[in-house]
Amino acid sequence: MALFSDYVTIGEIADVKGGKRLPKGTHIQNEPTAHPYIRVVDLTDYGVDRTNVKYISNSTYERIKQYTISSEDLYISIAGTIGRVGIVPKCLSGANLTENAAKITNINKDFDIQFLLYCLRSPQGQAEIASKIVGTSQPKLALFRIKEIKVPRIPLQTQRKIAAILSAYDDLIENNNRRIRILEEVAQLLYREWFVKFRFPGYERVRMVDSELGPIPEGWEVKKLGDVLELAYGKALKKNERRKGTIPVFGSSGVIGYHDEYLVKGPGIIVGRKGNVGSVFWSNENFYPIDTVFYVITELNLPYCYYALKEQNFINNDSAVPGLSRNQAYLNRIVVPTQEILQKYNDHINPIFSQLYLLDKKNLILRRTRDLLLPKLISGELNVEDLDIAVGGD
Secondary structure (H helix, E strand, C coil), rough: CCCCCEEEEHHHHHEECCCCCCCCCCCCCCCCCEEEEEEEHHHHHEECHHHHHHEEHHHHHHHHHHCECCCCCCCEEECCCCCCCCCCCCCCEEEEEECCCEEEEEECCCHHHHHHHHHCCHHHHHHHHCCCCCCCCCCHHHHHHHHHEEEEEECHHHHHHHHHHHHHHHHHHHHHHHHHHHHHHHHHHHHHHHCCCCCCCCCCCCCCEEECCCCCCCEEEEEEEHHHHEEEEECCHHHHCCCCCCCEEEEEEEEEEEECCCCCCCCCEEEEEEEECEEEEEEEEEEEEEECEEEEEEECCHHHHHHHHCCCCCCCCCCCEEEEEEHHHCCEEEEEECHHHHHHHHHHHHHHHHHHHHHHHHHHHHHHHHHHHHHHHHHCCCCCCCCCCCCCCC
């Protein structure tokens, strides 16, 4: 077992720069502009969640344009959920970065960015990050403490071999994610075709009638959300309280980790309550929703309910501390189709959800394997120097 023994600090091999709070009086928006704004809730354990990225106006960008991040930098969250590390995708290169995150930039040419990424994501790297956090009520990772984080100093080609092994798993995961996104788009389109445009099988023979939401098919009903579902509170589960397991833990930005016991039996629906207000997620399996989310209890067809909730316009009840009021949400209206149509929809959507479930399972296995290899490769316990691995720069 040849463990690495020579280490260097981040500050010796790169610069560390902070993001920027939005100027007073400006705001983010859902409508795409040329200037994405990356928040901490967009930063997951595996990269940037592109589905919920917000944007800023040209005038706001001009005021904070020096606080951007490129795909040649590493990001690291420094408040909220601290220690999430990744690289922004090229499509978001040049995005503005929140003040609750920092970038590691101008990385020395003797260090591979992917290797540094895996170093900081490894148990060793996460322990280093945790040791630099200060504060109890509002923990924070200061920029100068990021510079003190240590990483192994090893030959560049060895770094690249380690990164190549680990990134092979990430590439397979991303390929599956692309397939998942396509299937989800198909499912979303099917929902909108049937339940927004009302072009379901046999719609030509169904009369449209007036309702408070406009014309709807005869036999369908408009109901309040509170009449057809319950938004149940999740339960607090801090990161240091999670035990090693395979149960996904859901926060308002999606899966934020894993645990060894579940709170809710799957499949199920999760709705963001604090932070990423109104975000909607699906879990095929048993899951643990934390206290920043609701989970849905309903007798409605779950896939239908999932996409119906994604169409809802949930209102943030507090601009200073974003939060979703359950009572306000219950007043939202939802169109409830006939049982016959819901059953037909179920028959159409189930094969898609089965494929999504299989792809999720494949990704879980790939992540487990990668995460088993990660600490052994980063520590040098697994020696790759003599392995014939094609890497960039050969």
